[in-house]
Amino acid sequence: MRLEVRELTVELGGCRILSEVGGSAEAGDVVGLVGPNGAGKSTLANVICGLLRPARGLVLFNDVDLTRLDPHRIGQLGVSRLFQGQHLAWNLTVEENLLAAAEAVRGVSWGREIGRLLGFVRPDPTLSDRVGALLERTGLSAARCMPARDLSFGQQRLLALACALIREPHVLVLDEPFTGLKSDVLERVAGILREQAGGKILLVIEHSLGPLRSIASRFWYLNRGHLTVYEDFAQMESSALFVRSYLGLTSQRASSSLQPQIDSRFIASTQTSRQLFKGAHDVPTPGNATLGGPVRGGEPLLSVRDLSAGYGRNMIIHKVSFDLWPGEVLCIIGRNGCGKSTLLRAIMGAVPNATGSVFLEGTVLDRLSPDVRVRRGLRLLPQDARVFRTLSVTDNLLLSQASLSTPRLSRAGLPLRRPHLAMPTIAAGDAAPGCSNFALIPSNRPAGLLSGGEQARLALSEVQRGSPKVIMLDEPTAGVDGIARQELSQFLREASAAGSAFLIVEHDLDFVLALATKVAKLHDGQLQFLETRTNGALSQLREAFK
Amino acid sequence: MKGYFSYLLVSMLQLGLMAQATDLLGGHCGKLGFGAVLAAGVAGYAYAISTVVFAAPILWALLVALVAASLLGIVLSHTIVALHPDAYLLASFAFQMAFIEMMNNVDWSGGPLGLRQIPSSVFGGLAVEATTSSFLFLIISATVGLLVLVSGARRESGVARAHHWIRDDILSALASPLDTRSIMARACLVHCILGGAAGVGVVIAQGYVAPRTFDLGLSLKVLTVVVLSGVGGSPFLMLLGSAILVLVTELASFAFTAPEAVGPLQQVLVSSVLIGFLVFRRRGIGGPVLESGPSSELFE
Numbered sequence: 001m002r003l004e005v006r007e008l009t010v011e012l013g014g015c016r017i018l019s020e021v022g023g024s025a026e027a028g029d030v031v032g033l034v035g036p037n038g039a040g041k042s043t044l045a046n047v048i049c050g051l052l053r054p055a056r057g058l059v060l061f062n063d064v065d066l067t068r069l070d071p072h073r074i075g076q077l078g079v080s081r082l083f084q085g086q087h088l089a090w091n092l093t094v095e096e097n098l099l100a101a102a103e104a105v106r107g108v109s110w111g112r113e114i115g116r117l118l119g120f121v122r123p124d125p126t127l128s129d130r131v132g133a134l135l136e137r138t139g140l141s142a143a144r145c146m147p148a149r150d151l152s153f154g155q156q157r158l159l160a161l162a163c164a165l166i167r168e169p170h171v172l173v174l175d176e177p178f179t180g181l182k183s184d185v186l187e188r189v190a191g192i193l194r195e196q197a198g199g200k201i202l203l204v205i206e207h208s209l210g211p212l213r214s215i216a217s218r219f220w221y222l223n224r225g226h227l228t229v230y231e232d233f234a235q236m237e238s239s240a241l242f243v244r245s246y247l248g249l250t251s252q253r254a255s256s257s258l259q260p261q262i263d264s265r266f267i268a269s270t271q272t273s274r275q276l277f278k279g280a281h282d283v284p285t286p287g288n289a290t291l292g293g294p295v296r297g298g299e300p301l302l303s304v305r306d307l308s309a310g311y312g313r314n315m316i317i318h319k320v321s322f323d324l325w326p327g328e329v330l331c332i333i334g335r336n337g338c339g340k341s342t343l344l345r346a347i348m349g350a351v352p353n354a355t356g357s358v359f360l361e362g363t364v365l366d367r368l369s370p371d372v373r374v375r376r377g378l379r380l381l382p383q384d385a386r387v388f389r390t391l392s393v394t395d396n397l398l399l400s401q402a403s404l405s406t407p408r409l410s411r412a413g414l415p416l417r418r419p420h421l422a423m424p425t426i427a428a429g430d431a432a433p434g435c436s437n438f439a440l441i442p443s444n445r446p447a448g449l450l451s452g453g454e455q456a457r458l459a460l461s462e463v464q465r466g467s468p469k470v471i472m473l474d475e476p477t478a479g480v481d482g483i484a485r486q487e488l489s490q491f492l493r494e495a496s497a498a499g500s501a502f503l504i505v506e507h508d509l510d511f512v513l514a515l516a517t518k519v520a521k522l523h524d525g526q527l528q529f530l531e532t533r534t535n536g537a538l539s540q541l542r543e544a545f546k
Numbered sequence: 547m548k549g550y551f552s553y554l555l556v557s558m559l560q561l562g563l564m565a566q567a568t569d570l571l572g573g574h575c576g577k578l579g580f581g582a583v584l585a586a587g588v589a590g591y592a593y594a595i596s597t598v599v600f601a602a603p604i605l606w607a608l609l610v611a612l613v614a615a616s617l618l619g620i621v622l623s624h625t626i627v628a629l630h631p632d633a634y635l636l637a638s639f640a641f642q643m644a645f646i647e648m649m650n651n652v653d654w655s656g657g658p659l660g661l662r663q664i665p666s667s668v669f670g671g672l673a674v675e676a677t678t679s680s681f682l683f684l685i686i687s688a689t690v691g692l693l694v695l696v697s698g699a700r701r702e703s704g705v706a707r708a709h710h711w712i713r714d715d716i717l718s719a720l721a722s723p724l725d726t727r728s729i730m731a732r733a734c735l736v737h738c739i740l741g742g743a744a745g746v747g748v749v750i751a752q753g754y755v756a757p758r759t760f761d762l763g764l765s766l767k768v769l770t771v772v773v774l775s776g777v778g779g780s781p782f783l784m785l786l787g788s789a790i791l792v793l794v795t796e797l798a799s800f801a802f803t804a805p806e807a808v809g810p811l812q813q814v815l816v817s818s819v820l821i822g823f824l825v826f827r828r829r830g831i832g833g834p835v836l837e838s839g840p841s842s843e844l845f846e
Binding site: 073099 | 693694696701703704705707708710711713714715717718719720721722723724725726729732736778834835836837838
């Protein structure tokens with residue numbers, strides 16, 4: 001079994017995404033596909049799966065050219081795909097999703113279903129056993145009858161992986177399988193992938209280098225559409241190209257900082273990613289104070305008092321209270337689906353609060369709409385739907401800036417004060433920290449055509465505009481590359497030193513420990529503050545995360 | 547079979563069949579539109595023109611109607627595959643308007659007055675009364691339709707699961723690997739044939755056909771039945787929903803003695819039911835809870 005990419009060139013919207021890319025993998029290979037945001041990783045995966053046609057070049061699977069085939073034909077040949085986002089049959093149950101995925105391989109027909117209804121056709125007797133075994137392996141047996149929409153994020157990723165596996169593929173293309181997963185789910189996913197590695201070809205796109213290193217045998221590094229093949233991780237991490245373009249470091253700094261330090265199963269190999277968050281020149285231990293530190297006295301920037309919120313009658317958070325002072329970085333951890341995002345939305349006013357109040361610099365915000373809260377200095381980077389997909393990069397940036405000065409309207413819809421007639425001038429390359437690579441992106445490209453990581457960077461830059469007082473970030477490191485993480489880390493330091501406060505929901509404990517002044521766990525809808533300044537903090541946090 | 551009772555039964559079956567066809571595409575595949583009423587009009591006119599203009603035997607006329615509905619299905623399937631759900635809704639509306647205008651303005655369709663004295667017997671030349679004939683025809687159509695739709699709409703069916711996957715997330719359905727184009731095209735074909743069967747039933751029962759028979763008022767009624775029964779629900783619920791709507795509108799006719807007030811009142815009632823259910827109970831009387839996934843925008 002052999003998968004070969006030969007001189008592949010892809011152009012989208014007049015921009016060359018992949019340039020004469022070539023590489024091959026044999027049965028048993030687990031290839032880690034690494035690269036900065038916008039390098040073309042997902043594009044390469046889309047071409048392999050038939051979702052995009054290349055301008056030139058071939059994708060050969062056992063000498064069959066996949067570039068000429070429709071996606072379902074490629075799937076029937078044994079190429080299976082796990083997408084970056086949550087792509088599932090949202091309203092079907094877990095079991096129905098798996099059945100649908102299994103049936104999709106041989107095709108569905110009305111005739112067979114009518115025959116089955118009339119008793120002429122018998123269902124596949126092995127199918128229910130396969131479904132049961134996969135449910136058991138992924139830990140989804142208890143959720144068998146739950147609709148996919150009601151699962152936690154981690155369970156949805158596991159279900160998507162199970163849907164890819166039930167087709168018994170020969171090639172598995174996985175786009176960021178570890179992103180946003182808490183440690184035990186991450187370990188489970190990595191374990192499943194290790195089991196699958198024998199006899200299959202796995203192509204794994206991932207920014208979390210630790211887990212990737214633990215499963216991948218070879219590495220493909222994509223940078224600005226050009227592919228470099230490395231035979232192992234050591235070769236990649238010592239290459240000047242990787243160090244400069246992915247980590248944003250010099251070789252000397254990288255080699256001094258990429259030593260294994262943490263003795264956890266995955267974190268043993270995640271020193272690289274750990275380094276990314278902190279900056280190569282500054283690797284504090286968990287006990288070190290890395291930020292300017294909170295400035296107490298006067299009033300807190302943000303006060304939340306007895307806040308309860310949820311959807312309809314289903315209350316997700318219960319009487320949450322905390323203060324956030326200037327310069328503080330509060331990281332909230334907790335299992336997938338425990339209500340972290342709901343808490344941020346409730347503070348932002350996007351979810352109505354059932355009880356309690358939110359204060360910004362002593363002013364109650366409860367009756368204010370989210371847009372007014374934004375103009376008062378509160379910002380939220382949501383986990384998804386971060387950009388306007390049909391607007392260009394420049395228009396997204398313009399809109400975020402213009403919205404900060406939009407006047408209130410009277411009840412009759414008339415502006416209460418004269419609106420700004422001139423829109424602010426923003427060049428795409430003029431983006432805020434976290435977006436230094438934007439100069440490389442055509443400013444007129446629709447945001448929907450950017451890669452997932454580029455969209456995350458664009459959203460990050462929008463959130464930072466207009467001197468915010470409190471910035472709430474929901475999974476800010478998901479899908480962003482090393483340089484962007486470094487810049488985000490730098491921005492957090494500078495903004496907190498300047499007096500801004502941060503409320504961050506994040507699954508990556510290294511990021512949490514490197515930057516947070518306070519860590520709290522959300523459990524059963526309530527916040528419990530955790531100790532972060534002792535030597536055993538990481539293991540305690542990991543325990544708290546389970 | 548004579549009288550008011552048979553009229554009610556025929557109305558329920560007609561509406562129910564069109565609602566089932568609409569829900570197959572709208573509720574199960576995520577492409578709501580006016581295609582069922584359009585197919586009813588095309589097949590109804592094909593039947594009427596075959597029998598009245600060409601004096602074709604009734605079984606031949608039925609075959610012509612089936613072919614006409616299938617051809618429409620092929621045309622619509624290309625539109626469905628190419629368009630976003632919102633755009634398809636508008637496109638099917640435009641198709642229906644164009645069809646009504648065409649039937650109003652060409653000679654062979656009889657213009658605004660339509661075609662009259664359409665033969666009703668469909669059972670080997672037996673002389674049966676029009677309503678009975680229509681009733682029997684619709685019962686057969688509904689039985690076949692239910693068999694097909696239960697295969698394509700019940701949760702235990704592989705076809706239904708494929709439809710739901712396409713509705714919820716077409717990107718992963720494509721890579722799953724479902725042949726989404728072919729599946730949608732086949733669903734559209736079934737949709738048009740069922741709509742066409744209902745249209746022939748309408749024409750047989752009335753004994754005439756005119757452009758206003760298949761106007762937007764009928765489309766509104768069909769959409770109301772779909773919403774009332776529950777979008778993406780069971781085909782049996784569609785029949786129940788149509789029965790409820792027909793009974794409610796008929797009860798309204800007793801409220802006014804003036805005949806000219808009955809029509810407008812029924813229209814207001816249908817609109818009120820549609821808006822009321824959309825606002826206060828999206829699930830209808832027994833439909834499933836449907837939510838858009840985070841990737842729904844990728845339908846674009």
